[in-house]
Structure formats: structure tokens, C-alpha cells
Amino acid sequence: MLLSQNNQKINLDQTEIVKFPDGDYVQGRKPRILVAPLDWGLGHATRCIPIIRELLQQGAEVSMAGEGAQEQLLRAEFPDVPFLPLQGYRVKYASTRSGVIRKIIAQSPKFLKAIGKEHEWLKKIIKENKIDTVISDNRYGLYNAEIPCVLITHQLAIKSPFGRWSEWLLQKRNYKYINRFTECWIPDLQGSDNLAGDLSHPVTMPKANVRYIGWLSRFKKNLLQEKTGHLLIILSGPEPQRSLFENIIIRDIAHYEGSATIVRGLPGTNALLPSTNSIRIYNHLPAKQLNEEMEVAEFVISRSGYSTVMDIAALQKKSILVPTPGQTEQEYLAGYYMENNIALAVSQQFFSLPAEIQKARVFHYRLPEIVSRNNLKTTIEDLLSRLR
Structure with missing residues (x-):
């Protein structure tokens, strides 16, 4: 750990960061924690749910920040928690794998601008x-030299x-961002x-103080x-890939002889798709019902997506995973889970519901063991004890 035991701040790669104070910081009131997830799909928001729950349970005063679908989801889960408007990165995808890669690269200047804007926003807030x-989930601009700032990410390597x-x-x-x-x-x-x-x-770790806090699941x-x-x-996930996969599912589910629940991942949307007696379709479901x-x-x-996989692992369910085309993180994870028999993986291009169900019935799943949730409890206890 590079942080000094005596000084509150140190200089790291020309970036000033701050350590946790040694008590008497909050001065008799509840510690005020801001939690802000990235708007790249819903996963960053869903995995913040257990963090917010634990913060509230341990007596912290929590505020949330974001916009759009992430705001709708978090407001539904925590209607009494204040929500601050914060513009997202607003990533856009293309309809093909190569197009997605090109589009993400083309949006890099927009992402860097968003990081700078949220950094300035945080100073005011x-x-x-x-x-x-x-507590920032993958929002790299939410650091500040005046208070302790935590980044949540599973992607040290990209x-x-x-x-x-x-x-x-x-x-x-x-790592340049993480070390801030x-x-x-x-x-x-x-x-x-x-x-x-x-x-x-990864082989090489960042210089920031890294802590493995265990899987984060709301389930x-x-x-x-x-x-x-x-x-x-x-x-x-982002459009148009969410809709493209939805179209494949709707096409195939019409001929499925069993029952199914389809959750469209569209919190706050009013337009509905018709359900049947055996196929129920929802725009969104609260955590308890899901x-x-x-x-x-x-x-x-x-x-x-990693957050969805953590939920699946928490309930030890058999899964069929379809990575978003061109999203290299999801493609890597799908291959990793297939190789380790954690999940059956198939590309969207070749997805066929009857074929995948047949494969899943004979697939030799090796589901990960459920782990204790005490890691998160201990992590939050440690965080708050250093602020009180």
C-alpha cells in the first residue's frame, strides 16, 4: 500500500489521492456516502444494491446518482434514498460485432469528456x-483529493x-485512473x-489499495x-443489441412447449409485449420478484455480463449465456465459463432456443459453491469505522 501512515495525502503519478482519516471525521453525524454506478447496461446498478443495503443497515446516510434506466432501477429498490442527477456515458452499440467494436472506439473521446465532467460535478456535490x-462503480471521474473515494471494478485487465x-x-x-x-x-x-x-x-496489480470483497449479488x-x-x-445491455437478441427470443419462444418468464431489461418503459398463459413478459422486475x-x-x-453471472452463481443456477457481440469482456467471460463448465455459452449469431435447451440438458455443469457474504459486511464495517 503506497499511502503514508502519517500524511493524509500522497502524490502518485502526479495525481493527488487521499487516505481514510483516523476517526473524528464525521463529527457525531451519520457518515454520508454517495454511490454512483456506470450506465453501461444495468449490471453496475444491480450490483450496487447489496452495497447500498449494507450501508443503510450499518447506519450510513446514502445518496445515489445516475440517470435513465439505472435511476429507475435504483429508485424502485430504494424509494426513500435521495437521488442526484448525474449524466451517464450514454454508450451506443451497432448491429454487428465489428460495428460494435468500431463504435466503442469512436466514442472514446466522448467517454473521456464524460469522465472530466463527472469529476467537476463531484467537486460541487x-x-x-x-x-x-x-463509492463509484466504474465511473472513473468520481475521485476527489478532499475525501476518500472507492472504485468498484472487476476489470483490472481489459x-x-x-x-x-x-x-x-x-x-x-x-491503472492511471484506478490509482487516483x-x-x-x-x-x-x-x-x-x-x-x-x-x-x-492480472499478473500486474495497480498501485492503489486493492481489496477483494467477494461476489456482489442482490439475491x-x-x-x-x-x-x-x-x-x-x-x-x-445497450441498444440495438438488446432488441436484436429480444427479437431472436420472441421468434423462438413462440414454439417452446414449456413455460418461461422474459424480463426485457427496460425499467421505466410503458410499452408492453403481450404475454400468454405459459409465457410471461415483463419490462422489469424488482429484485425480490426476479x-x-x-x-x-x-x-x-x-x-x-459479470453482475448477472454473480446473481446466477449466488443461486447456483444452470445458465445459457449469450455474450453481447463485440463486447470483449462478455465474450471472454462466456468462454471462461464454458471452459470451466460453469455455464453453457453460445454466440448470438448461432443462437437457437430449442438447440440450446437440448445442449443444456446434457451439459456437465460444475456450479461454483456459494460463498459467505461476510466479506461485504466486513468491508462496509471497516469503511464506516474509519469515517466515524
């Missing part, structure tokens, strides 16, 4: 709301379609029993009876 600590030289450059840039934060929390287990593979366990086992032939299909739907499903079909 800290003063206006007397924020004591920031996969690239252009080879290892580009991955080295991306990691170097990634007081701590970096990794939602994974340290060691071989991990879910993110090389992404969370827990309720011992509900699994229904043979019942599917839970979760759609998510927890129950996942528990009773024989198979879960979803993207291979």
Missing part, C-alpha cells in the same frame, strides 16, 4: 451535500480484439475460485421448488 465518501499490445496499453490507462482512488474494491474472490478469471487477477436462496421446463430469460423467478427456473438465459 461534495460541498453542497457534505459527502464523506464516494480484453481487446487487437492483441496483447493493445491490452497492455489499455491496462496502463486503466483511495481504494479499489474487486467484486470477486481472491485465488483460483474466482468468477472473473484474468480480468480480476439469496429461498429454497423455492425448481420447475422443470421453466425458463427465465433476462435481456439487457430472485424468486430465477430460483424456480430450470435454466437462466442471459448475457454473460
Whole structure:
């Protein structure tokens, strides 16, 4: 750990960062924590749910920040928690894999501008709301030299379609941002029993204080009876890829002889797709209801986004994962899970619901063991104790 034991601030790569104070920081009031997830899909917001729950349970005063679908989701889960408007990165995808890669590269200047804007926004918010600590899920501009700031990410290493030289450059840039934060929390287990593979366990670690906090899932086992032939299909991610996968699902589900629940990943949207007696379609489901739907499903079909996989692992469900085309992180994770028999993976291009169900029934799943949630509890206890 590079932080000095005596000084509050140190200089690291010409970036001033701050350590946690040694008590008497909040001065008799509840510590005020700002939690802000990235708007790249819903996963960053959903994995903040257990963090916010734990903060509230341990007596912190929480504010949330974001916009759009992430705001709708978090407001539904925590209607009494204040929400601050914060513009997202507003990533856009293309309809083909190569197009997605080109479009993400083309949007790089926009992402850098968004990082700068949210950094300036945070300065104002800290003063206006007397924020004591920031917990940022993959929003690289939410650091400040005046208060402790935590970054949550499972991507220390970033996969690239252009080879290892580009991955080295991306990691170097990634670590430059990570090292601006007081701590970096990794939602994974340290060691071989991990879910993110090389992404969370690179050869070279950042200089920031890194802490593995365990898997983050909003779900827990309720011992509900699994229904043979019942599917839970979760759609998510940026457009147009979300809609393209939805069209494939709607095409194939019409001929499915079992039952299914389809969650479209569109919180706050009013337009509905018609349901039938055996196929129920929802724009969005609150965490409690989605927890129950996942528990009773024989198979879960979803993207291979890391937050979704943590939810699936928490309930030890058999899954069929379809990575978003061109999203290299999801493509890597899908391959990693297939290789380790954690999940059946298939590309969107070749997806056929009847064929994938047949494969899943004979696939030799090796589901990860459920791990204790005490890592998160201890992490939050440690955070708040250093602020009180």
C-alpha cells in the first residue's frame, strides 16, 4: 500500500489521492456516502444494491446518482434514498460485432469528456451535500483529493480484439485512473475460485489499495421448488443489441412447449409485449420478484455480463449465456465459463432456443459453491469505522 501512515495525502503519478482519516471525521453525524454506478447496461446498478443495503443497515446516510434506466432501477429498490442527477456515458452499440467494436472506439473521446465532467460535478456535490465518501462503480471521474473515494471494478485487465499490445496499453490507462482512488474494491474472490478469471487477477496489480470483497449479488436462496421446463430469460445491455437478441427470443419462444418468464431489461418503459398463459413478459422486475423467478427456473438465459453471472452463481443456477457481440469482456467471460463448465455459452449469431435447451440438458455443469457474504459486511464495517 503506497499511502503514508502519517500524511493524509500522497502524490502518485502526479495525481493527488487521499487516505481514510483516523476517526473524528464525521463529527457525531451519520457518515454520508454517495454511490454512483456506470450506465453501461444495468449490471453496475444491480450490483450496487447489496452495497447500498449494507450501508443503510450499518447506519450510513446514502445518496445515489445516475440517470435513465439505472435511476429507475435504483429508485424502485430504494424509494426513500435521495437521488442526484448525474449524466451517464450514454454508450451506443451497432448491429454487428465489428460495428460494435468500431463504435466503442469512436466514442472514446466522448467517454473521456464524460469522465472530466463527472469529476467537476463531484467537486460541487461534495460541498453542497457534505459527502464523506464516494463509492463509484466504474465511473472513473468520481475521485476527489478532499475525501476518500472507492472504485468498484472487476476489470483490472481489459480484453481487446487487437492483441496483447493493445491490452497492455489499455491496462496502463486503466491503472492511471484506478490509482487516483483511495481504494479499489474487486467484486470477486481472491485465488483460483474466482468468477472473473484474468480480468480480476492480472499478473500486474495497480498501485492503489486493492481489496477483494467477494461476489456482489442482490439475491439469496429461498429454497423455492425448481420447475422443470421453466425458463427465465433476462435481456439487457445497450441498444440495438438488446432488441436484436429480444427479437431472436420472441421468434423462438413462440414454439417452446414449456413455460418461461422474459424480463426485457427496460425499467421505466410503458410499452408492453403481450404475454400468454405459459409465457410471461415483463419490462422489469424488482429484485425480490426476479430472485424468486430465477430460483424456480430450470435454466437462466442471459448475457454473460459479470453482475448477472454473480446473481446466477449466488443461486447456483444452470445458465445459457449469450455474450453481447463485440463486447470483449462478455465474450471472454462466456468462454471462461464454458471452459470451466460453469455455464453453457453460445454466440448470438448461432443462437437457437430449442438447440440450446437440448445442449443444456446434457451439459456437465460444475456450479461454483456459494460463498459467505461476510466479506461485504466486513468491508462496509471497516469503511464506516474509519469515517466515524
